[in-house]
Amino acid sequence: MGRRATPEVNAGSMADIAFLLLIFFLVTTTIEKDKGIARQLPPKQDEQPPVDIKEKNIFVVTVNKEDQILADNELMDIQDIRQAAISFLDNGGDGSCAYCKGEKDLTSSDNPEKAIITVKSDRETSYKTYIQVQNELVAAYNFLRDRESERLFGFKFTKVKSAIATGDFKGNEEKAQLKLKEIQALFPMKLSEAEAKKSQ
C-alpha cells in the first residue's frame, strides 16, 4: 500500500511515431534552391539620347523563331557563342587595353570598355534558347573576369563573389568587395537587349 510509484510509460513506440513524422517531412521537403541570372532592366525613358557607337564595337546575337543563332553575322551553334564572345571582348583593337590577350583585330572591338553585346530575339524564340544564350554570354564575362582576378589577386572572381553572397567568405569582406569592383571595371558587363521583333 505504501509504495505508489507511477508505472513507467512505455516509450517503445516513440521511435515509430518520430520516424513517421520524419518520413513525412523528408518527403515534403523541397530545399529551396532559387538561383538565376540577374539582370537590370533599362529604366523607362521617353527619349533615348542618341549614342554614337561604332559598329565594330557591337556584338549582335540574334535568335530567330527557329532558335537558330546568328552572332556577328555568322550562323553559329550555341556551343561556339561563349568563345566568340570572349574573343570579341578580349580583342583590344585600339591597343589601349593592356590586359587584353586577344588578336587585336581592327575590325573587332576597340577595348572592353567600349564593347557592347546585344541580344535580339524573336517573339517566338523559346525561352530555353534565350536563357542558354544569356548564360553563355555571362559565362564569357565570368571567364575573363576570373582570368584577370587570378592574374592580379590570385583568386577566382566568381568564387569569391559567390562566397560573399552566401556568407562563407573568410577574411576582409570590404577589401574583397573593392577588388571585385576593380575587376568588374576591367570587363564591365554591357549586355543590352533589343526589343523582341514580331515575326512575319
Next chain:
Amino acid sequence: MSKFNKKKGGELPAVNTASLPDIVFMLLFFFMVVTVLRKDNMLVQQKLPKADQVEKLKKDRSVFIYAGKPSSRYKEKFGTEGKIQIGDKYTDINSLEFALSEARSKLIPELQGKVVVGLKVDEDTNVGLLQDVKEKLRDLNMVKIIYITAPGNDVQQ
C-alpha cells in the same frame, strides 16, 4: 574457471535502443526547420531552363512571377497558350500592374524599394510573353529581375 564461463554462456545482449528516439527526433527537427511548404499552387508548367552562371536570390525582397503553359489538369479549361501566374491565380498582362503591387505590399516596408522580381518561366514559353512582362516591369519601375533557372547546363563545351 567457472567464474569466467558463467557470463559467456548467455545470448548476445540486445542493443540498447533507448537513444533511438532522440536521434530520430533530432533528424525530425532538422527537417521541420528546413522545410518550406510550397506557398503558391502551381497553375502553370514549371520546367525551368538550365544555367550555371547563376547568382543567389535574396528571398526577403523578391516577388515571383510564374509563366508557362497551363499545367496538364488545367489544360482543358485554359488552353495551351502561355499564361502568367502571380500568387495563386492567373493574371492577365493588363492586370499585372495591380497584382504586382499587391505582391510587393506583402514585403516588409524597408525592402519594398529594393524589390527583385523573380521570373520563373517554363522553358517552352515564347520570349514574346516575357517581353510583355518586362515591358510592364519597366513601367512599374521594378527594374531588378532575376531569371530563375535550374542548376546544370545543356550546352556541351
